[in-house]
Amino acid sequence: MKNNTNFSRFERLPLGVIKPKGWLKDQLQIQADGMTGHLEENWADVGPDSAWLSGTGESWERGPYYLDGLIPLAYLLNDKKLLAKSQKWIESILTSQTESGWFGPKNKDWWSRMIVLKVLIQYYEATHDGRVIPFLINYAHYQKEHLEAEPLSEWGKARGGENILSLLWLYNQTKESFLLEVIDLLKKQTFD
Incomplete structure (x- = not known):
């Protein structure tokens, strides 16, 4: 990775390069103390029965969307309670991957996994957890093998650009280099 002080003005900054202070840190703390920090206690869809946590509950996008906010909040604040909450989800996701590369709940939806890819990238940028890159590579191989027979549909077809990113x-x-082939497949199946 490049020296943190030498980013191009057009380059996306990895999670954790900028540390919040002042008003922004206060606003993030309000989120941590409020609904984001307590969502699992108040909404069953992201509670302990979530299918993303190997339960029998909601199995589509709610857990992944929750993580898409929880991960950056936990790491920006270095909040031990939120870090523990987010790690529970990360461990469940990482250990759910099958030998084929598929992961998560039993549904066959591409869209919810697109959100998880973004989550895992943020997590990797904050932690450099060595399991993430192989996990993402395995899933990309799965996509390469299955996108032709099981093309994007519904939200996946509308939001395939997020998978491409x-x-x-x-x-x-x-x-x-095989990743570029997968990107081409996704581009062909995604709405313009």
Whole structure:
């Protein structure tokens, strides 16, 4: 990774490069003390029965969207309670991956996993957890093998660009050329 003080003005900054202070830190703390920090206690869809936590509850996008906010909040504040909450989800996701590369609940939805890819990238940027890159590579192989027979549909077809952004990030980390093939497949199946 480049020296943190040498980013191009057009480059997306990784989570944790900028530390919140003053008003922004206060606003983030309000979120941590408020609904974001207590959502699992108040909304069953992201509670302990979530299918993303190996339960039998909600299995689509609610857990991933919750994590898309929880991960950056936990790491920006370095909040031990939120870090523990988010780690529980990360561990469940990382350990759910099958040998084929598929992961998460039993649903066959591409869209919710697109959100998880963004979550895992943020988590990786904050932690450099060595399990993330192989996990993402395995899933990209799964996509390469299955997108033709099981093309994007519904939200996945409308939001495939988010999957493409995640794979571009992964390509920039690994230079794995097959990722460009997967990106082409996604582009063909995504609404313009």
